[in-house]
Amino acid sequence: MSTVTLDKVKTIKTLNHIADSGLAVFEKDAYxxxxxxxxxxxxxxxxxNMHEMEIGDNVKAISRAGAGVNNIPVDACTERGIVVFNTPGANANAVKELVITSLMASSRNLFSGVEWVRSLQDEGDQVPSLVEAGKKQLVGSEIKGKTLGVIGLGAVGALVANDALDLDMDVIGFDPFISVNTAWELSRNVGRAMTIEEVFATADYITVHVPLTNDTKDMFNAETFNVMKPGVHIFNFSRGGLVHEQDMAEALERGQVGKYITDFPNEHVLNMKNTVPIPHLGASTKESEENCAVMATRQVKDFLETGNIKNAVNFPDASIPYTGKSRVTAFHHNVPNMVARITTAISNNNLNIADMINRSRGDYAYTMVDIEDDVDEATISNLKEEMNGIQDIVSVRVI
Structure with missing residues (x-):
């Protein structure tokens, strides 16, 4: 059954610590x-983790201060007409810096070298001589002139690719779904791989920046490892599930993979040879947390106040300037004649349409209609009743 609401009081609930700069977006007199x-x-x-959480009937939006939304029941929210936002790009620089840091540090055996030196703490005056004698085992490689393969050229991947070029690396990228905005920002010196196998076969280092889906789960596995150069370094700052961990352990053991650097450690990862486990620090900077918080809260605020949508993972992006007059928004199934049914309901209430937009995304669509006239409470009530009777509408708001 469809639901219609007229927003007056707005209550925001946070489920994690959200930076004060983000919460400041919600004015105290309105939220x-x-x-x-x-x-x-x-x-x-x-x-x-919201999967086991009961989400109230009044919830209109959920905003994730980060890129991944695996912790949110997106499909269930979509069925109820709840928009789910994320913040793509807000933490991109933080992740990029950690990828580049790990790229250089792992190539020079910095992580294992520091760990080895700390093991000498009881050797007293012998430490300097032991260091000089033992450092031969830690001889590394320079990244200059080597090939970096970047799988996924979104906000993070594009930054990594561009910075790697500045470090005199050869860079090859693969992303069949690259956006126009990213394409403009990506250096033209990044080589284009036509297939992911081309990246696997040519790269000395591979970094992955794609979401975890049914298609990408375990994309790094025994079969793909065998295509790669022996000794390849693999960087995973996206999702642990992209890697088949048993296959990775075996590839590391036989040296097919030289090092695995991951931001998603678990007990299995900690027992793997030549692995650098990082405690999920990709977006853990003060700047990133603030950027994500501000972006997440601004998107919610704009949606609650105007109905405009940007960076939703389950609704289409849709935006028209808000005039301050009444606006009807409808989230509905993407079926024929929906716009006609919505506009008919509006005209049946003797209201003129000043502006409108309709955008679709898969099986669903979103329609916003601005009303030219001032609308009284009685008319709004009648409109709500008629909108409730429209088949295939999931949720409707009157702003």
């Missing part, structure tokens, strides 16, 4: 931050 609320207007979260 209440109530983390004990069972039925807020919107939820802002980071990594909190």
């Amino acid at each position: 209440t931050i109530d983390n004990d609320s069972d039925n807020p207007d919107a939820i802002v979260a980071r990594s909190y």
Whole structure:
């Protein structure tokens, strides 16, 4: 059954620590931050697992201060007409810096070298001579002139590729779904791989920046490892599930993979040979947390106040300037004649349409209609009743 609401009081619930700079987006006279609320207007979260959480009927939006939304029941939210936002690019620089740092440090055996030196702490005056004698075992490689393969040329991947070029590396990238904006930002000196196998076969280092889906799960496995150069270094700052861990352990053991650097350690990873486990620090900078928080809260605020949508993972992006007059927004199944049914309901209430937009995404679509006239409460009530009777509508708001 469709639901229609007229927004007046707005309550925000946070499920993780959200930077103060983000919460400041919600003006105190218009919003209440109530983390004990069972039925807020919107939820802002980071990594909190929401799959077992009961989401109230009043929730209109959930915003993830980060890129991944695996912790949010997106499909269930879509069925209820709840928009789910993420913040692509807000933490891109932080992740990029850690990838580049790990690229150089692992190539020079910096991580294992520091660990080895610390093991000499009881050797007293012998430490300097032991260091000089033992450093031969830690001879590394320079990255200059080597080939970096970048799988996924989104916000992070494009930054990594461009910076690697500045370090005099050869860079080859693969992304069949590269966006126009990213293509403009990507250096033309990044080589284009037509297949992912081309990256596997030619790169000395491979970094992956794609979401975890049914298609990408275990994309690094025994079969793909065998295509790669012996001794390849693999960097995973995206999702642990992209790598088949048993296959990775075996590839590391026989030297087919030289090193595996991952931001997603677990017990199995800690027992692998030649692995650098990083405690999920990819986006853990003050700047990144603030960027993500501000972006997440601004998107929620704009949606609650105007109905405009940007960076949703389940709704289409849609935006028209908000005039301050009444606006009807409808999230509905992407079926024929929906726009006609919506506009008919509006005209049946003797209202003129000033502007409108309709955008689709897969099986669903989103329509916004601006009303030219001032609308009284009685008319809004009648409009709500008629909108409720439209088949295939999931949720409707009157702003």
